[in-house]
Amino acid sequence: MKSVYEILRAKRDGKELSREEIAFLVAGVVSGEVPDYQAAAFLMAAVIRGLSTPEMAALTEAMRDSGDSWDLSDLAPVVDKHSTGGVGDKATLVLAPLVAAAGGRVGMMSGRGLGHTGGTLDKLAAIPGFRTDLDLPRVRRALTEVGAALFAQTDTVAPADRKLYALRDVTGTVESLGLIVASILSKKLASGTTGIVFDVKTGNGAFLKTVPESRALGRALVDTSRAAGREASGWITDMSRPLGRAVGNALEAEESILVLRNEGPPAVRELCLVLGADMLRFAEPALSEPDARRRLEEAFTSGKAAERFAKLVEFQGGDPRVVEDPSILPQPKSRIPAAAPRSGFVRSIQTEKMGFLSIDIGCGRRKREDDIDFAAGFLVEKTVGDRVEKGEPLAILCLGERPAPRPSFERELADLFEIGDEPAAPPALAIEKL
Numbered sequence: 007m008k009s010v011y012e013i014l015r016a017k018r019d020g021k022e023l024s025r026e027e028i029a030f031l032v033a034g035v036v037s038g039e040v041p042d043y044q045a046a047a048f049l050m051a052a053v054i055r056g057l058s059t060p061e062m063a064a065l066t067e068a069m070r071d072s073g074d075s076w077d078l079s080d081l082a083p084v085v086d087k088h089s090t091g092g093v094g095d096k097a098t099l100v101l102a103p104l105v106a107a108a109g110g111r112v113g114m115m116s117g118r119g120l121g122h123t124g125g126t127l128d129k130l131a132a133i134p135g136f137r138t139d140l141d142l143p144r145v146r147r148a149l150t151e152v153g154a155a156l157f158a159q160t161d162t163v164a165p166a167d168r169k170l171y172a173l174r175d176v177t178g179t180v181e182s183l184g185l186i187v188a189s190i191l192s193k194k195l196a197s198g199t200t201g202i203v204f205d206v207k208t209g210n211g212a213f214l215k216t217v218p219e220s221r222a223l224g225r226a227l228v229d230t231s232r233a234a235g236r237e238a239s240g241w242i243t244d245m246s247r248p249l250g251r252a253v254g255n256a257l258e259a260e261e262s263i264l265v266l267r268n269e270g271p272p273a274v275r276e277l278c279l280v281l282g283a284d285m286l287r288f289a290e291p292a293l294s295e296p297d298a299r300r301r302l303e304e305a306f307t308s309g310k311a312a313e314r315f316a317k318l319v320e321f322q323g324g325d326p327r328v329v330e331d332p333s334i335l336p337q338p339k340s341r342i343p344a345a346a347p348r349s350g351f352v353r354s355i356q357t358e359k360m361g362f363l364s365i366d367i368g369c370g371r372r373k374r375e376d377d378i379d380f381a382a383g384f385l386v387e388k389t390v391g392d393r394v395e396k397g398e399p400l401a402i403l404c405l406g407e408r409p410a411p412r413p414s415f416e417r418e419l420a421d422l423f424e425i426g427d428e429p430a431a432p433p434a435l436a437i438e439k440l
């Protein structure tokens with residue numbers, strides 16, 4: 007067996023690593039024998055050189071087997087959704103109670119922010135008291151009593167991903183099809199859910215920015231899950247603009263509540279109907295797609311989805327009054343408009359850059375140990391295709407505890423919007439079913 011040093015050199019030089027070499031490396035990452043700097047060197051070599059299909063499969067398996075695998079088969083079907091990451095993507099907060107209210111059982115193991123994208127765990131942590139550190143018995147109770155559970159990876163489920171995910175977040179090593187597949191699937195397969203819907207983001211705010219790249223990622227996720235005995239489906243969805251109006255943890259928690267109360271932005275609602283219908287049909291295979299959609303719409307309009315969220319929040323230690331009164335979430339200390347420098351039509355938004363700007367004000371981490379400023383974020387007032395007049399806000403900069411990191415930061419925010427004379431057609435939301 008090669009030493010870690012030799013494995014790193016081999017990957018650096020574009021050689022294919024064997025299953026044993028990858029397993030050895032992953033075991034060392036988890037035990038601590040492979041220090042962070044060697045793990046980070048491997049990640050960078052993997053991003054630059056790419057991972058072959060056998061390497062990706064070996065990495066997925068080694069990461070999955072780095073800890074416990076939960077067995078939820080007695081509660082099956084337990085359905086799940088996983089997004090490849092975006093800006094303003096709060097779909098998980100809506101989908102878990104929505105699909106549960108419509109009759110499915112939903113278990114979702116979620117992550118913290120990664121790169122320029124926000125993480126579900128950080129959004130949930132904005133809700134006072136909400137805990138995501140559930141152990142298996144508690145997840146099982148949530149699934150039976152509430153019909154939904156939203157939880158973090160425990161120390162013992164896919165610990166290799168936990169460690170590598172945190173390192174990738176701060177070492178510029180996120181954008182790799184192989185690393186994304188291994189990261190997502192190691193924890194999904196270990197978490198015991200039986201049906202998974204993948205929301206593969208595409209566009210300038212996604213990790214993989216073109217439809218062909220996103221399609222390849224989606225196919226790898228769906229096919230590998232099916233090969234591992236899970237039901238799986240996938241959608242390529244638009245991330246060339248932020249999803250909905252809110253970007254930032256408490257703002258996104260609030261927007262999710264508005265969507266659950268049937269008051270939120272149509273794009274978030276529509277995405278949840280598309281993904282939720284697939285989730286519900288894993289739970290009830292006899293249901294047609296239009297019937298699944300109708301069931302979900304009814305859960306929105308009857309108030310059952312919002313009620314279920316209150317139940318879920320309460321079960322997980324949070325304050326359920328947040329559903330009636332989202333003002334109990336951390337509130338911005340100031341709101342500064344980012345004004346349009348000219349009149350015209352919004353032609354595009356630099357979405358990835360918006361994600362990075364959101365980190366600058368405290369929505370995410372630059373270093374693993376950084377704290378989040380939950381109240382901070384942006385409200386996107388105009389999106390692609392909208393008409394805007396000079397001086398009207400394109401977005402609102404919401405500052406929490408921290409001051410703006412640079413003078414005229416709101417100008418940087420406004421500069422992300424390309425304004426032209428001709429109207430631009432807004433891109434389709436659900437681009438392709440895999």
Ligand code: URA
Nearest residue numbers: 090091185186189190
């Ligand atoms: N979500 C994950 O869990 N991992 C990735 O690498 C990207 C998105």
